[in-house]
Amino acid sequence: MLILAVDSSTSVGAVCLYKEEVIAEYNLNLDKTHSQRLMDQIVGIIDDAYLECSALEAIAVGVGPGSFTGIRIGLATAKSLAHALDIPVVGISTLEALANNLLHITEPICPMLDARRQRVYTAVYQEKDGLGLKEPVVAEDIKEVDSFLEELSKRFKQKIFFIGPGAEEYRELIEDRLGTQAEFSLENNLVQGKSLAQIGSIKLKTGGGDKLMDLKPNYLKRSQAERDWQVSKGDF
Structure with a gap:
């Protein structure tokens, strides 16, 4: 199963193509925002591997916790691709991905x-x-x-x-x-695309995929906007 793994829940934009082993992997820890670079990473890695988007068979995506904006960008991208290609998607915890480094x-x-x-x-x-x-x-x-x-x-x-x-x-x-x-750990301290892909591969093989519309971000805390709204209501 050819899997595209994507995570943008931290400063790292992690993208990996995986089929029983890593085909290609980009982990970019840059100042540019994920909205500026994530799709370029995905298109670039598929082109560099001499593949077409239509060859993808599943998507693994980091669902957080982490940056609220980054999580939303990664999830929206993965869900849009999964819907367009009609392929399964599986959400992976950012913390789980780090542990599996x-x-x-x-x-x-x-x-x-x-x-x-x-x-x-x-x-x-x-x-x-x-x-x-x-x-x-x-x-x-x-x-x-x-x-x-x-x-x-x-x-x-x-x-x-x-x-x-x-x-x-x-x-x-x-x-x-x-x-x-x-x-x-000094060498594997950031989220890596291959960890997401390996977890996704195992979960998909054992029936651990997610329904597209049920896949949600894992924030673990309310956003600042939600906290401000609760304060304005007097609900602490």
Whole structure:
């Protein structure tokens, strides 16, 4: 199955063509907005692989958490392509994709994305079923960093591998709270298209696709506009 994987929920525009193995992959961590570059990336990778859009058989897309605008751009693009080509689509958590950058790690993996105000989007993943995929052992949530690290220190006694921009942002605090229990990924710290594609391939093979109209963004928190609207109503 030829899969196009797309994610724009972070600063990285991740695009990958995958069919049992990576055919081509572009991960661009640039200042240009995703609205300026995502479609160019998709068209470019298909052209460079000497393929046509009509050859695509499925799409895997990052649904967040992360940038609200980036998530919407990626989802709208993926859903439009899936609808036009009449092919299946599967949504992938950004945190799950980050955790699966570390396929060789058997210890708990804690992906983190900065959610501002000393908070992170986070979870803990670990391989459980022998398929190679990391599965959540601590559910995705938005957490205050210090209290979450205390929670981790009580729950886990083995090494914990931290990954993602949020882990880098709060590295000093993590090391202070967890000491030698904390390990950090330096080479695979950003969302990668191949991780999305590999997860998507496994999920699609096991019937884990999503209905197009049911595929929703995974924000984990309300947008600033929604919070401002709630404040204006007096509903805190």
